[in-house]
Amino acid sequence: MPVSRRTLLSAGAAAAAAVALPHGASPAVAAGTRAGLPVEGAAWRALRRALSPAAQLLTGCAPVDNQRYAYPPPLREIVCQNEHDVQVAVQWCLVEGVPFRLRSGGHNYAGYSTVPDGVVICLGERMHWLHKDGQRLHVGGGSTNSDVYDNRGLGLYFPGGRCPTVGVAGLTLGGGLGFNDRKWGLTCDRLVETRLVLADSTLVRATENENADLFWACRGGAGGNFGVNTSFVFDAVPVAQLRATVFDLTFPLDVAVPVVQELQHLLDTDHTHDLDVRIGFKHARDGKAFLWVLGQRLGPEATLRRLFRGLLALHPTSEFIEERGFWEAQDHLLDVPEDRECYTSKSLVPDRWLTADALTAITEWTRGWDPGKARADGYVTLFAMGGASAEPAPHDTAYPHRGAKFVIDIGSRWAPGASEEESEAALRQTRQVYRTLRTLLGTDAAYVNFPDPELVDWQHAYYGGNYERLVKVKNKYDPDNRFRYPQSIGTPELLTSPRPARAASAPR
Numbered sequence: 001m002p003v004s005r006r007t008l009l010s011a012g013a014a015a016a017a018a019v020a021l022p023h024g025a026s027p028a029v030a031a032g033t034r035a036g037l038p039v040e041g042a043a044w045r046a047l048r049r050a051l052s053p054a055a056q057l058l059t060g061c062a063p064v065d066n067q068r069y070a071y072p073p074p075l076r077e078i079v080c081q082n083e084h085d086v087q088v089a090v091q092w093c094l095v096e097g098v099p100f101r102l103r104s105g106g107h108n109y110a111g112y113s114t115v116p117d118g119v120v121i122c123l124g125e126r127m128h129w130l131h132k133d134g135q136r137l138h139v140g141g142g143s144t145n146s147d148v149y150d151n152r153g154l155g156l157y158f159p160g161g162r163c164p165t166v167g168v169a170g171l172t173l174g175g176g177l178g179f180n181d182r183k184w185g186l187t188c189d190r191l192v193e194t195r196l197v198l199a200d201s202t203l204v205r206a207t208e209n210e211n212a213d214l215f216w217a218c219r220g221g222a223g224g225n226f227g228v229n230t231s232f233v234f235d236a237v238p239v240a241q242l243r244a245t246v247f248d249l250t251f252p253l254d255v256a257v258p259v260v261q262e263l264q265h266l267l268d269t270d271h272t273h274d275l276d277v278r279i280g281f282k283h284a285r286d287g288k289a290f291l292w293v294l295g296q297r298l299g300p301e302a303t304l305r306r307l308f309r310g311l312l313a314l315h316p317t318s319e320f321i322e323e324r325g326f327w328e329a330q331d332h333l334l335d336v337p338e339d340r341e342c343y344t345s346k347s348l349v350p351d352r353w354l355t356a357d358a359l360t361a362i363t364e365w366t367r368g369w370d371p372g373k374a375r376a377d378g379y380v381t382l383f384a385m386g387g388a389s390a391e392p393a394p395h396d397t398a399y400p401h402r403g404a405k406f407v408i409d410i411g412s413r414w415a416p417g418a419s420e421e422e423s424e425a426a427l428r429q430t431r432q433v434y435r436t437l438r439t440l441l442g443t444d445a446a447y448v449n450f451p452d453p454e455l456v457d458w459q460h461a462y463y464g465g466n467y468e469r470l471v472k473v474k475n476k477y478d479p480d481n482r483f484r485y486p487q488s489i490g491t492p493e494l495l496t497s498p499r500p501a502r503a504a505s506a507p508r
């Protein structure tokens with residue numbers, strides 16, 4: 001790719017030039033030559049010298065959330081503390097021919113942010129920062145949802161997810177859904193600028209007017225494909241004066257069908273897009289099976305109670321409804337992480353409401369779930385979509401599913417230590433309901449932020465008609481396919497996933 005076609009940021013270009021390449025080799029010559037081989041001590045020492053003093057080279061760590069992929073750990077984790085470190089790290093990996101992956105929050109479902117025989121380039125604590133510029137929020141590439149919540153004093157918000165430790169990078173690059181996407185769009189819809197270190201270690205900016213094709217791809221084209229995103233700028237929403245009513249209800253499965261039908265009706269008639277909800281069918285490992293309805297409506301409690309009259313008449317087993325300030329409402333909706341677990345997930349993104357048949361199928365499956373020896377939870381969760389998230393056309397950003405009614409997450413969680421056979425029993429059950437729903441809903445569209453290594457035509461399931469355009473962007477910005485993992489854009493060959501392993505006895 002000719003450099004002149006991009007805008008090189010001067011500071012970045014200078015930093016890149018300052019990186020002393022080990023052995024004086026160029027990435028183009030040396031890449032791939034030592035993959036899988038132990039890296040010499042001299043090379044690590046050269047890397048250490050080139051990094052900033054605050055950067056770290058860690059060994060033996062298990063940097064990912066999903067414990068199926070935590071072991072074996074990568075050879076090293078390069079904890080970058082600034083953009084220069086990222087440039088050094090990318091260049092070093094290419095010169096040494098060491099496979100690498102990128103990590104921000106480490107929450108990729110399929111372990112794509114780690115690699116056992118390579119290094120993980122991760123963005124350390126000094127790359128967790130937020131600052132405000134008018135109505136824009138500038139966010140460091142290592143930041144997580146909790147950094148956004150911790151900076152609530154700035155009075156600005158952009159729609160994000162509910163797990164505090166999920167990275168803004170992965171969330172944004174793959175789309176980003178949450179309890180405010182119907183009101184203000186997906187996380188990627190609020191992005192106005194991002195900076196990336198590319199495979200040739202240059203630093204570029206991507207906006208609507210600068211490297212516009214790359215900017216398009218960074219809004220839904222998924223992390224790990226084009227470069228290392230070192231920072232983001234979001235068009236944020238002033239929320240300090242807003243109030244929201246949170247609701248947290250559980251119902252017996254006996255009334256799951258009418259409950260979901262009523263919620264579908266409420267969503268369909270919610271023309272202000274103030275209502276957002278997550279509907280969870282769950283069979284917990286302790287044997288309890290129920291429907292969990294969690295969400296918020298911007299505005300007063302009295303209005304919500306009026307709207308929910310029909311829903312509450314279906315007799316929830318537990319009921320919490322409370323009006324709060326905007327941030328306090330988000331606090332209630334947060335999913336505070338428990339111990340790290342093993343999990344699997346499949347997704348479907350239907351553009352039609354669920355029929356009674358589909359809802360009955362999910363209900364029966366939930367009821368019949370067998371936690372097995374792995375003592376696994378089984379769940380099907382429907383995240384309401386539509387509203388502002390449906391306003392862009394499918395090709396306006398790389399995220400294509402603009403007509404979606406729901407993103408459906410189908411999965412299972414279990415504690416580390418289960419044997420392959422025991423976890424396979426949980427996987428079999430998730431595959432079964434996935435197949436049933438795929439047929440009943442007439443779609444195999446999937447959400448790239450809930451990646452599924454078993455998906456066959458993942459290219460079109462994740463990206464719809466945008467895949468071919470993503471390949472063009474990939475070929476332009478990463479022509480030698482340096483940034484790659486099993487489901488990366490333009491994957492030319494079958495690459496092996498990190499093997500799910502038992503994680504019981506491994507230290508953290």
Ligand SMILES: Cc1cc2nc3c(=O)[nH]c(=O)nc-3n(C[C@H](O)[C@H](O)[C@H](O)COP(=O)(O)OP(=O)(O)OC[C@H]3O[C@@H](n4cnc5c(N)ncnc54)[C@H](O)[C@@H]3O)c2cc1C
Binds near residue numbers: 103106160225228
């Ligand atoms: C408990 C939990 C809750 C979740 N809740 C939500 C939710 O509410 N809404 C939602 O939409 N999704 C949710 N997700 C899915 C989540 O959005 C994705 O897993 C997301 O990709 C995670 O981003 P991360 O930075 O934490 O993960 P990572 O594993 O660090 O990264 C994800 C991908 O992006 C790449 N990457 C990481 N950092 C960078 C970077 N700086 N530049 C370029 N590429 C990078 C990685 O290599 C990997 O391929 C949840 C996941 C979990 C496990």
